[in-house]
Amino acid sequence: MDIGFRAGQRVTCLMTPGFGAPRVYAVGGATYSLDRATAERIRTREPSE
Amino acid sequence: MKNILLVGAPNSGKSALFNQLTGLSHKVANYPGITVDVGTGALRADSRLTVWDFPGTYSLTAVSGEEQVAIDTLRTALKSDEQAVVAMVCDATRLEKSTTYCLQVARECAQAQKPFLVLLNMMDVIESDGLDMDVEGLSKALGVHVLPVSARTGQGLSEVEAALVSSPPEISTWGDTPDALISGTATQIAERFAPKGDLLVRRQAKLDSWLLGTFSGGVAFVMIMTLFFQAIFTWAAPLMDGVESIVIAMGSLIASVLPDGVLADFVNDAIFGGLGAFLVFAPLVFILTMIVGALEDSGYLARAALICHRPLSFFGLSGKSFVPLLSGVACAIPAIYAARTMSSRQERLLTYVAIPLMPCSARLPVYALLIAILIPDETVLGGIIGWQGLAMSGIYFFGIMTALIVAAVVSRMGDTATSSQAFILELPAYRMPALKPIMSKSLDRVVHFIRKAGSVIFVVTVVVWFLGYFPNGGEDLSSSWLAALGRFIEPVFSPLGLDWRYGVAIIASFLAREVFVGTLGTIFGIESADEDPASLADQIAASGLTAASGVALVVFFTIALQCVSTVALLAREAKSARFAVQLLLGYLVLAWLVAWLVYSVASLLLR
Numbered sequence: 134m135d136i137g138f139r140a141g142q143r144v145t146c147l148m149t150p151g152f153g154a155p156r157v158y159a160v161g162g163a164t165y166s167l168d169r170a171t172a173e174r175i176r177t178r179e180p181s182e
Numbered sequence: 183m184k185n186i187l188l189v190g191a192p193n194s195g196k197s198a199l200f201n202q203l204t205g206l207s208h209k210v211a212n213y214p215g216i217t218v219d220v221g222t223g224a225l226r227a228d229s230r231l232t233v234w235d236f237p238g239t240y241s242l243t244a245v246s247g248e249e250q251v252a253i254d255t256l257r258t259a260l261k262s263d264e265q266a267v268v269a270m271v272c273d274a275t276r277l278e279k280s281t282t283y284c285l286q287v288a289r290e291c292a293q294a295q296k297p298f299l300v301l302l303n304m305m306d307v308i309e310s311d312g313l314d315m316d317v318e319g320l321s322k323a324l325g326v327h328v329l330p331v332s333a334r335t336g337q338g339l340s341e342v343e344a345a346l347v348s349s350p351p352e353i354s355t356w357g358d359t360p361d362a363l364i365s366g367t368a369t370q371i372a373e374r375f376a377p378k379g380d381l382l383v384r385r386q387a388k389l390d391s392w393l394l395g396t397f398s399g400g401v402a403f404v405m406i407m408t409l410f411f412q413a414i415f416t417w418a419a420p421l422m423d424g425v426e427s428i429v430i431a432m433g434s435l436i437a438s439v440l441p442d443g444v445l446a447d448f449v450n451d452a453i454f455g456g457l458g459a460f461l462v463f464a465p466l467v468f469i470l471t472m473i474v475g476a477l478e479d480s481g482y483l484a485r486a487a488l489i490c491h492r493p494l495s496f497f498g499l500s501g502k503s504f505v506p507l508l509s510g511v512a513c514a515i516p517a518i519y520a521a522r523t524m525s526s527r528q529e530r531l532l533t534y535v536a537i538p539l540m541p542c543s544a545r546l547p548v549y550a551l552l553i554a555i556l557i558p559d560e561t562v563l564g565g566i567i568g569w570q571g572l573a574m575s576g577i578y579f580f581g582i583m584t585a586l587i588v589a590a591v592v593s594r595m596g597d598t599a600t601s602s603q604a605f606i607l608e609l610p611a612y613r614m615p616a617l618k619p620i621m622s623k624s625l626d627r628v629v630h631f632i633r634k635a636g637s638v639i640f641v642v643t644v645v646v647w648f649l650g651y652f653p654n655g656g657e658d659l660s661s662s663w664l665a666a667l668g669r670f671i672e673p674v675f676s677p678l679g680l681d682w683r684y685g686v687a688i689i690a691s692f693l694a695r696e697v698f699v700g701t702l703g704t705i706f707g708i709e710s711a712d713e714d715p716a717s718l719a720d721q722i723a724a725s726g727l728t729a730a731s732g733v734a735l736v737v738f739f740t741i742a743l744q745c746v747s748t749v750a751l752l753a754r755e756a757k758s759a760r761f762a763v764q765l766l767l768g769y770l771v772l773a774w775l776v777a778w779l780v781y782s783v784a785s786l787l788l789r
Contacts, residue, residue, distance in 0.1 A: 136240050136279060136606065136608070139282075139365065139369055141369065142369070147383075147387050147390065148387065148390060148391060148394060150390075150394035150395070150396075150399065150488060150489060151394060151395050151396025151397070151399045151400065151489065152396065152399070152400065152489045152490075152491075152492050152493060153491075153492035154394065154488045154489050154491050154492055154501070155488065155491060155501075155605055155607075157390065157394070157488075157609065159383050159387075160278070161276065161277075161278025161279060161372060161376065162275060162276040162277060162278050162279070162376055162377065162383065163276045163278065163279045163608060164383060164386060164387075164390075164608070164609040165606060165607065165608050165609065166488050166491075166501075166605070166606070166607045166609060167605065167606055168491075168604065168605035168606075170604065171604045171605065171606055
């Protein structure tokens with residue numbers, strides 16, 4: 134499932150919604166909500182590293 | 183015959199474009215995964231061309247049933263000898279999510295020697311936000327024809343039609359490109375040509391911080407849902423009163439013209455009493471579809487699905503179940519189709535278990551009739567909140583909670599818990615709902631409601647009238663053939679305080695729930711043949727239906743699965759007739775038991 138989480142792509146966590154809902158991330162020009170188990174499978178690093 | 187295949191990512195506006203190109207009205211919504219089947223229609227500009235509307239997929243790798251359908255159908259069409267043009271619909275405001283899929287399809291089209299072009303949709307948003315989009319540069323980079331268009335405003339549509347009809351696009355040169363190059367090139371193209379700046383994301387994030395916040399999001403959700411249920415009843419009431427007045431006036435007029443006899447009695451009791459009583463509720467369906475349509479178009483549904491994810495997971499469901507369940511408030515049929523977007527079979531089955539308990543529009547006439555009988559038409563808080571509207575909210579709440587509790591019990595009984603399933607949900611951009619398509623969809627829904635249920639109701643009312651009118655010419659309903667049949671089944675319903683008339687109406691309503699109102703309309707029409715015409719609610723109230731029995735009826739209708747179409751579709755979609763029959767029988771027994779319990783308690787309390 135290619136929704137834009139590609140190597141080198143900038144990912145921003147936009148918010149942690151209320152009611153224990155999964156976090157919201159911006160990738161490219163789109164916004165997705167991913168549950169913790171799915172998000173943990175995407176490897177990220179800080180832009181400064 | 184030449185085919186135009188519209189493909190693209192979810193929520194990129196394929197169905198809206200399909201509707202513009204064909205003049206048809208496929209269901210569209212600002213929510214990913216609304217199209218779950220391949221639809222076709224003739225191109226309005228040239229009826230020799232057929233347009234195909236595919237379910238959205240993010241790539242050529244399927245993760246759910248409806249994505250597999252889309253990909254298989256596309257590959258079959260590409261292999262076929264028939265002429266075909268593939269049009270990739272891309273959301274210009276979110277170009278990044280389409281570029282890889284776009285190049286993958288371009289490659290398959292080149293291998294199959296089929297022409298390919300890109301339709302860059304939602305250009306109205308790009309322009310209204312003052313964003314730049316180098317369409318020509320994008321066309322050169324992709325090596326294919328790119329046409330800017332807005333399915334919403336119709337901008338660029340004539341150029342698209344002209345390109346499809348008169349100058350077929352060329353075959354792309356991506357045929358031998360390896361996967362790695364596709365991926366790298368897609369990223370480069372997206373970085374270079376996607377709208378610069380994060381204006382759209384920032385604007386959306388600002389609204390999200392309010393609508394998804396712990397306190398503000400909860401308040402917004404409760405307010406929107408309260409408005410939803412209040413509006414169904416409050417806004418529809420004047421329209422329903424209008425239709426009822428017309429039905430009663432027409433009935434009186436025709437009765438005064440026709441000579442006394444069987445024909446006059448038939449027209450008065452079966453046509454105006456039975457069919458007329460059902461038609462009164464058509465405005466409710468119109469208002470309900472309008473509100474659901476506005477919510478779908480606004481982009482709020484995905485947010486509601488998100489904040490419901492954790493609470494729903496407690497009941498074994500997930501946020502992905504939210505839209506099918508909310509669709510079930512209008513009708514179980516589209517709700518069952520909507521559940522196709524769930525990748526897990528267990529999750530789908532559990533959602534199927536809950537959908538028939540959602541308070542669908544077919545139950546609305548029954549609820550509205552019983553509320554009109556049991557609850558006074560008074561308001562509080564300066565006329566803002568009506569008791570009848572509150573009662574309707576209460577019934578809906580009861581139905582929804584019953585659905586959730588049953589899902590929770592079933593998920594804990596078997597291996598159907600969904601909490602371990604991956605949850606990925608795209609949050610579409612917010613937008614102002616477009617009134618015209620919503621009105622048109624709502625009218626379509628009303629026509630469908632009247633056609634589908636009306637034909638069944640007509641047949642049932644004629645049969646019920648015949649059995650109730652003879653052998654004594656309508657003189658005494660209690661000695662009619664219908665009464666004899668009704669008394670045979672009366673023991674089943676007498677523990678709920680209901681006599682044979684309600685028993686007959688309940689049995690008839692297993693064809694479709696709306697039949698209940700039409701059947702009672704006919705029965706009470708025969709019974710009060712010589713009296714002044716009055717609304718069915720007034721006639722039933724005057725006949726002495728107790729509050730406890732009225733509440734028991736509401737409970738019975740909330741739980742029982744009285745819809746032949748839903749049972750048939752459940753069997754097909756779940757690929758198990760046994761599953762559908764188990765639900766039918768299980769909900770019938772549960773409906774009777776809970777109704778009996780409620781009747782017993784209410785009888786004690788209201789004594």
